[in-house]
Amino acid sequence: MAVATGIGVIIVNTQGHILVGKRCGKHAPFWSIPGGYLDAGETFEQCAQREVAEETGLQIASPEFIGISNNLQTWQAEGKHTVSVCMWVQHPGGEAELKEPEKCAAWRWCAPDSLPEPHFEASRMAVALWQQGKAYLPAD
Template sequence: MSTQPAQELPHPRVGVAAIVRNEKGEVILGKRMGSHGSGSWALPGGHLEFGETYFACAERETLEETGLEVRALKLVTVTDDVFEDLGKHYITIFVLCERKDTTKEPEVLEPEKCESWHWINWDELRSWGEHQQDTEGDYADKKLFLPMIHLIQQCPDI
């Protein structure tokens, strides 16, 4: 625990991430830009708004970021993510979702926040997680957003 007075401590925030799979079992992953975790890979998602359910947040954020309409199906896990170097603390809720139209592909609708969207096999994603310390070679450009690392640790099989 910190010794700072309570009024000076940053408050934890709630993030929601959507695990959207295609018919091959791959998940949508995007490269973050312009925010904490810039340059790392993450699922569609964002901040939970006041009065919003985490299912509604997963559906809204996926639509806003990718143009995909999804249906939230179930809570997968919750991670506790402290970005100590930035003084940020998030509780991230991961929600499994399905596409309403399986023929529609993700689009970059917020280019200031996401460089690109890709379908990634879960086994491949897990291998990215195992190589987060690699600074050269095949995994140098495959850094995962901290909540993603925690997701993989908690749920090795999705």
């Protein structure tokens, strides 16, 4: 089985809150930052901008690299192994829209220290990397 590459984007507003979505469908019941899978030939920045636009309608600037997470809890729980590239960007203004209601039921801003639960492993790791100023945290 191949390891998939995901991109997660922390969008930070002027209050220091981050945008998270309530996933539905195959990723229910988890909350997560916006993101998705890297397409062949795509840069990390292009993927981040595409996924954010597809999911929220927001047009973000080119995001900055934070770090990478190896999502082994998800592998153990679901048998699907992903490595996630974590990015961040300032909120461009405007409201997040439900562009893919079959994948996400709601968007909301939350304090990074008060992530809604249950929270997707890759999203939780991205926020931890960002908060701790680290590029990688080894699995427990």
